[in-house]
Amino acid sequence: MSAILTDRQAEELHKAIIAYLGVINxxxxxxxxxxxxxxxxxxxxxxxxxxxxxxxxxWTSVVRLQKKVLELEQRxxxxxxxxxxxxxxxxxxxxxxxxxxxxxxxxxxxxxxxxSPITCVAFHPIFSSLAxxxxxxxxxxxxxxxxxxxxxVKGHTKGVLDVDFGGPRGGTLxxxxxxxxTIKLWDPSDEYKNIRTLPGHDHSVSAVRFVPxxxxxxxxxxxxxxxxxxxxxxxxxxxxxxYCVKTxxxxxxxxRDVAPSFDGRWLVSAGNDQTARLWDANSGxxxxxxxxxxxxxxxxxxxxxxxxxxxxxxxxxxxxxxxSSSAEYIATGSRDKTVRIWDGRGTLIRxxxxxxxxxxxxxxxxxxKYLLSASDDKTIRCWDLAQEGKCVKTVTDAHSHFxxxxxxxxxxxxxxxxxxxxxxxxxxxxxxxxxxxxxxxAGIRCVIATGSVDLNVRIFAx
Numbered sequence: 001m002s003a004i005l006t007d008r009q010a011e012e013l014h015k016a017i018i019a020y021l022g023v024i025n026x027x028x029x030x031x032x033x034x035x036x037x038x039x040x041x042x043x044x045x046x047x048x049x050x051x052x053x054x055x056x057x058x059w060t061s062v063v064r065l066q067k068k069v070l071e072l073e074q075r076x077x078x079x080x081x082x083x084x085x086x087x088x089x090x091x092x093x094x095x096x097x098x099x100x101x102x103x104x105x106x107x108x109x110x111x112x113x114x115x116s117p118i119t120c121v122a123f124h125p126i127f128s129s130l131a132x133x134x135x136x137x138x139x140x141x142x143x144x145x146x147x148x149x150x151x152x153v154k155g156h157t158k159g160v161l162d163v164d165f166g167g168p169r170g171g172t173l174x175x176x177x178x179x180x181x182t183i184k185l186w187d188p189s190d191e192y193k194n195i196r197t198l199p200g201h202d203h204s205v206s207a208v209r210f211v212p213x214x215x216x217x218x219x220x221x222x223x224x225x226x227x228x229x230x231x232x233x234x235x236x237x238x239x240x241x242x243y244c245v246k247t248x249x250x251x252x253x254x255x256r257d258v259a260p261s262f263d264g265r266w267l268v269s270a271g272n273d274q275t276a277r278l279w280d281a282n283s284g285x286x287x288x289x290x291x292x293x294x295x296x297x298x299x300x301x302x303x304x305x306x307x308x309x310x311x312x313x314x315x316x317x318x319x320x321x322x323x324s325s326s327a328e329y330i331a332t333g334s335r336d337k338t339v340r341i342w343d344g345r346g347t348l349i350r351x352x353x354x355x356x357x358x359x360x361x362x363x364x365x366x367x368x369k370y371l372l373s374a375s376d377d378k379t380i381r382c383w384d385l386a387q388e389g390k391c392v393k394t395v396t397d398a399h400s401h402f403x404x405x406x407x408x409x410x411x412x413x414x415x416x417x418x419x420x421x422x423x424x425x426x427x428x429x430x431x432x433x434x435x436x437x438x439x440x441x442a443g444i445r446c447v448i449a450t451g452s453v454d455l456n457v458r459i460f461a462x
Contacts (some may be wrong), residue, residue, distance in 0.1 A: 176217065
């Protein structure tokens with residue numbers, strides 16, 4: 001008798017072996033085994049039926065459990081290395097400080113419904129709605145808290161390349177753009193009805209963003225929308241009339257991405273000509289060109305004022321710029337696998353190397369301390385701006401294929417102006433800025449959405 005198994009367990013195993021030998025049609029072996037293992041005569045056809053398949057089930061469950069153990073060991077290892085690189089103070093703060101929260105695997109929700117690669121995601125500014133666009137020509141609206149599909153929005157005739165929520169105060173719209181050369185506006189309050197189509201670009205429209213109104217640093221969007229296109233131009237649209245109010249030319253090739261500053265004064269764009277460019281949103285004039293990448297620049301992000309303290313130190317400045325000034329620092333991500341951080345005058349401050357493939361999306365942490373990047377190497381990387389831009393966290397296998405897009409859920413809306421109120425007196429500006437920063441930190445939602453070529457949208461949340 002085996003020293004490991006009890007008598008009862010050994011008897012069960014013997015019966016399962018005999019039943020298995022019966023299944024694979026080996027009656028002689030079964031008879032010999034039955035005799036040698038002294039299986040009682042009570043083992044009849046009814047008993048055999050009961051034990052059939054038991055051995056195979058046990059076998060496959062062992063393999064499955066082995067795989068699970070390996071996965072848990074890997075996860076344990078990554079958590080251990082995270083612990084090792086954490087200081088005791090940040091460990092104490094971790095639980096309650098959203099400004100220190102970073103995404104971690106596994107994702108809270110994996111949202112599946114698209115039939116082709118996902119190209120873009122965007123959060124509703126108030127409700128728990130998330131829009132995702134895909135090469136399958138549709139936009140899907142999800143409830144990111146529940147992880148459920150709410151509706152499918154159809155209207156584009158080719159792949160959807162970007163989506164963004166915004167619009168006049170109190171009248172949130174969803175904008176989308178596509179390879180079908182159009183931009184479409186949808187009304188979330190009227191079952192996402194298509195209320196306007198904006199034609200005008202001569203090629204695929206790669207990116208679309210609502211431009212904040214900039215009233216006393218107010219973070220709310222206004223009537224303007226900016227789009228970037230493969231026709232080498234940026235266009236600014238009035239969403240209430242549907243007219244193109246400005247066409248900005250200067251890029252020598254496909255414009256891949258565009259980002260407006262929080263006050264709507266500046267636009268940063270990037271593209272296939274391996275440059276990023278800063279534009280005056282009012283005049284359409286170029287302020288500066290960011291030169292240095294060795295391949296297509298896929299994405300841009302403008303640093304929020306809350307990050308100025310860390311970025312100014314990174315740039316070697318003793319004093320950060322005032323919180324009311326915008327587009328002071330910019331991050332770019334490229335197919336050359338690097339992320340680069342620049343000041344608003346075009347000076348390169350830092351090159352962040354670590355990704356093994358194209359960098360596809362960039363997001364500044366709303367707490368101001370980190371920059372996050374998503375890449376075709378299937379990872380999300382978190383760079384600590386307070387530690388010389390060191391990569392302090394990698395979410396490996398964030399998706400099973402290229403990660404094409406990433407957005408951070410907007411802060412919980414407060415009545416306090418988040419980015420400095422220029423109407424206030426200069427004397428109290430430092431105290432005001434501290435109050436605004438505290439309000440901004442209090443409103444942080446620890447939620448990130450990513451989309452991938454693997455057809456999945458994932459929600460990483462605390």
